[in-house]
Amino acid sequence: xxxxxxxxxxxxKPQEIVKKxxxxxxxxxxxxxxxxxxxxxxxxxxxxxxxxxxxxxxxLDVHLMVKDPxxxxxxxxxxxxxxxTFHYEAVEDINDMIEYIKNYGLKVGIAINPxxxxxxxxxxxxxxxxxxVMSVFPGASGQPFIETTPERINMLKEEIFKxxxxxxxxxxxxxxxxxxLLCKDAGVDMLVSASYIHRDIQNNINILKEL
Ligand code: DX5
Ligand code: ZN
Numbered sequence: 199x200x201x202x203x204x205x206x207x208x209x210x211k212p213q214e215i216v217k218k219x220x221x222x223x224x225x226x227x228x229x230x231x232x233x234x235x236x237x238x239x240x241x242x243x244x245x246x247x248x249x250x251x252x253x254x255x256x257x258l259d260v261h262l263m264v265k266d267p268x269x270x271x272x273x274x275x276x277x278x279x280x281x282x283t284f285h286y287e288a289v290e291d292i293n294d295m296i297e298y299i300k301n302y303g304l305k306v307g308i309a310i311n312p313x314x315x316x317x318x319x320x321x322x323x324x325x326x327x328x329x330x331v332m333s334v335f336p337g338a339s340g341q342p343f344i345e346t347t348p349e350r351i352n353m354l355k356e357e358i359f360k361x362x363x364x365x366x367x368x369x370x371x372x373x374x375x376x377x378x379l380l381c382k383d384a385g386v387d388m389l390v391s392a393s394y395i396h397r398d399i400q401n402n403i404n405i406l407k408e409l
Contacts, residue, residue, distance in 0.1 A: 199378075199382060199386075199387075199388070199389060199406060199407055199408070199409050200225045200226070200366075200368075200387060200388035200389070201223070201224050201225055201226075201388070201389055201391070201395075201403055201406045201407050202224070202225060202226035202227070202228040202259045202368065202388055202389070202390045202391075203215075203219055203222075203224045203226070203227055203228060203390075203391065203392075203395050203399075203403065204228040204230055204339060204370075204390055204391060204392035204395075205227060205228070205229065205230075205250070205392070206230045206241065206338075206339045206392045209396075210396070212242075212250045213249070213250050213253045215396070215399070216250055216251060216253045216254035216256070217253045217254065218399055218400075219254055219256055219399075220254050220255055220256060221400075222399060222400055222403045222404075223403055223404060223407045224256060224403050225256075225257075225388070226256060226257050226258065226259035226280065226281075226388075227251060227254060227256050227257075227258050227259065228259045228261060228370070228390045228392075229247060229251070229258050229259070229260045229261065230261050230263065230339075231247070231260065231261065231262050231263060231264060231270065232263045232264070232336075232337065233263070233264040233265060233266075235264065235265040236263050236264050236265045236285065236287075236288050236336075237263045237336050237337040238337055239337050239338060244270070244273045244274070247277070248276075248277060251277055251278065255278070256278070257278050257279070257280040258274075258277055258278050258279045258280065258281075259280065259281045259283070259307075259328075259368075259388075259390075260274050260277075260279050260281065260282050260283065261283050261307075261309060261330060261370065261390075262282070262283060262284050262285070262288075263285060263309075263336045263337070264284075264285075264288065265288055266288075267284035267285075267288060267289065267295065268295065268298060270282075271298060271299055271302055271304070272302065274304075275302035275303065275304055279304055280304070280305055281304070281305045281306075281307045281327065281328050282299050282302075282304045282305070282306065282307065283306075283307030283308065283309050283328060283330050284299075284307070284308065284309070285308070285309045285310075285311070285336070286308050286309065286310050286311075286314060286318060286319065287310075287311055287314060292308070292322055293322075293325070296322065296325050296326060305327035305328065306325070306326045306327055306328070307326065307327060307328035307329065307330055307368075308322065308326055308328075308329055308330070309329075309330035309331075309332055309336070309370070310329065310330070310331060310332060311332050311335065311336065312332055312333065312334070312335060312344045312346070312347070312350075313335075316331070316350050316353050316354050317353070317357075319354065320357050320361075323357065323358060323361055323363050323365050324361060324363045324365075326365055327364075327365060327366065328365065328366050328367075328368055328388075329354060329365060329366075329367050329368065330368045330369070330370050330390070331347060331350055331351055331354065331367060331368070331369045331370070331386075332370055332371055333347040333369050333370060333371040333372055333373065333377070333381075334370075334371030334372050335371075336371075339371075339392035339393050340392075340393045341371060341372055342372050343371065343372030343373065343374075343377040344371070344372070347369060347377075347380075347381065347384075348380045348381055348383065348384035349384070351367055351369060351381055351384040351385055351386050352384040352385055354367055354385075355367060355384065355385030355386075366387040366388060367385065367386050367387050367388070368386065368387065368388035368389070368390055369381045369386050369388075369389060369390065370390035371390075373389050373390060373391040373394060373406070374391070374394040374402075375394075375402075375405050375406070375409070378391075378406050378409050379409050382409050389406050389409075391406060394406075
């Protein structure tokens, strides 16, 4: 199982966390960017993220919870970014946004809110690398896992199989050993976690990795 560690809302300084992550089995640093418009909260600026992530060699999985994702692509292409993910709900011209990100040499992800029908993504599966299925409403860490998530993951997984494409599925929000297992059984490829992992970084990453 791939594990992407969100650095959102930990009591430890983010640069201390990312330093530690290099000595764990974490696959990615999950960078949550909020603009105070698409969601109420605001997180770091690009220069803050650059300073924080300079402390680690891990690749980045950047989750843009922003109204105008195009504005962020050029900056994040300068970092160790592998996946750049925008929200389906934020963008009008999805194909144009996919192309725009690809032109910077990045892998493209689309995140989908808990109340958006997953079938809206079916026409784009062959053009994207990652889907982030939101298992909470975006905006904050520490929220409870929404129980309809595994069936949403399963619907996407079946369609990916049907279309014979390589898109991977990630899940974000309220993930721990139990909810992570439910998502694994539904076909998820990657787990994103903040609060559960920060309780005991080394140990809980190992638990999620081995699910
Ligand atoms: C929520 C963010 C998540 C969040 C996950 O809007 O996108 O990445 O940090 O936090 P936990 O694992 O605590 O739900
Ligand atoms: Zn996230």
